[in-house]
Amino acid sequence: MTLPQSLRRAAATAVEANALLKDPAALRSGTRPQLRRYDVVSLMPDGSIAEQRHIAPSLPLFENAFTAFCRGALVETTQGPIAVEDLLPGDEILTEDGTCSTLVWKGSTSLVPARQESTGRNHRLTSFMPDSLGDAKPMGTVVVGPSARLLQQSPMPGLYLAHRPSLVPVQHYHDGMSIVEAAPPTAVDTFHLCLSRHSVIKVGGLMFETYHPGPDALRLVSHAIRSLFLNLFPHVDAIGDFGALAYPRA
Numbered sequence: 278m279t280l281p282q283s284l285r286r287a288a289a290t291a292v293e294a295n296a297l298l299k300d301p302a303a304l305r306s307g308t309r310p311q312l313r314r315y316d317v318v319s320l321m322p323d324g325s326i327a328e329q330r331h332i333a334p335s336l337p338l339f340e341n342a343f344t345a346f347c348r349g350a351l352v353e354t355t356q357g358p359i360a361v362e363d364l365l366p367g368d369e370i371l372t373e374d375g376t377c378s379t380l381v382w383k384g385s386t387s388l389v390p391a392r393q394e395s396t397g398r399n400h401r402l403t404s405f406m407p408d409s410l411g412d413a414k415p416m417g418t419v420v421v422g423p424s425a426r427l428l429q430q431s432p433m434p435g436l437y438l439a440h441r442p443s444l445v446p447v448q449h450y451h452d453g454m455s456i457v458e459a460a461p462p463t464a465v466d467t468f469h470l471c472l473s474r475h476s477v478i479k480v481g482g483l484m485f486e487t488y489h490p491g492p493d494a495l496r497l498v499s500h501a502i503r504s505l506f507l508n509l510f511p512h513v514d515a516i517g518d519f520g521a522l523a524y525p526r527a
Contacts, residue, residue, distance in 0.1 A: 311335045311394070313386055315343055319511045320366035320381045333505050337398070338498065342488055342509065343386040344422035344467040346480060347402065352470070353479040361468045361480070370470070373428065373477035373484055373523075381512050382471035384488070388422075391460040399423075402459040403447040405483065409455035419481035420459060421447055422467040428477045428484040428524060440525040444477075444486045449527070471510070475523045489519050491526070 313335040318328050333339050351358040355369040355377050362385075364370075369377040388400045405419040426444040429436075436449050450456045470478075475489040495503050495516050513519060 313340065313388075315339065315509060316385045317509055317511075318366055318383050320379070321511070324367070326366050327511060329511075331505075331509055333509070334502075335394075336502075338490070338494060338502070338506060339509070340386070340388075340400070341424040341469075342490065343384040343424075343469050344388065344400065345425040345469040345485065345488065346467065347420045347422060348466040348468070350419065350421065350468075350480050361470070362466065364470070370472055370476070370478050370487075372472075373479070378472040378474055378476050380470060381473055382488075382510060383468060384471075384509065385466060385468045387464045387466050389462065389464050391462040399460070402461070402465065403451065404457050404459045405450075405481075406455040406457075409452075410450075410483065413482060415482035417481065419483055421480075421485070422465075423448070424469065426486045426526065428486065429527065436527060438527055442524055443527040444522075444524050445527045471512070471519075474520050477523055486523065489522055490516060491522070492516065 311334070312332050315331045315333055316329070317331065318326055321327050346352075346361045348360070348362050350361045352361050352364060353371040354364070355371060359368070364380055364383055366380050366383060368380045370380055371377050390399070390401045393399045400423050402420050402422060403425065405415055405421075407415060407417055409415070425447045427447060427450065428442055429438065429445040430442040432438050432441070433445070433449070436445065451458055469488040471488045472478075476487050477484050478487055495506065498506075507513065507515070
C-alpha cells in the first residue's frame, strides 16, 4: 500500500507549522523532527482486526514502540513458534510465568540501522550469537532492534540492579564478540507487541519484554504529542490503561 502524496504533504505541513509537534529538545536545537510511517494492527472489542497506517514524528517516544524485534524473530505462542511478522492480534502468546496472554496490538516500521540522524541518534541492531547468554540461549542467532529489553535475573558487570530481576536494554549486553552491534545499510522491518498485560515473552529463546511506554512517558510532552501517541493504540485511552510494569526497568 502506497502512501498518498496528499497525506505526506499534510503531515509535513503539520510538523512544520505546528510547534507543538516538536519535543523540547527539538525546540531548543531549532531542528524539525523527521516523519516516519508507523503501521498498526490491533484487536477491536468485537474481535475483529483493524489495520491503520500513521504518519508521526520520528521521536524516541514513538520509535521505541515499533523497534524491538526484527523480521523473522520467532515468538513462542500456544501454537508453537511464529515469526513476529506473521502474528495477528488475538493470538495467544506464552509468557515467562508459564501462562499465556492475548496479543492485542502489533506495531511495525522500517528503519536503516546504518543511517545516523542529524541529532546523532542511530537505530543500530543487536545480534545475539548462539549460546551467547548460556547453553542454548539462544539456540540460533537472534537479531533485535534498539528498543528491546531483556529480563535480567542477577547482577551483571557494569550494571547495578536496584531491583532484581529487572528489564535491561540490549545495548548493555554488547561484548564485541558474541553479542555485537549490527548496522545493515538497507532498510529493516522492526516490530513491537502489546499483550493484554505487560509481560515477558520468549523470542528466539531469550526473554524479552512486551511493549509498555512506562508510567511517566507522557509527563513532559505537549498535548499534541500526547494525542498523536495515544492514537497509535486503539486499545487504550490513557497511559494508565497499559497497566503496571511486569518488572522494574534498569
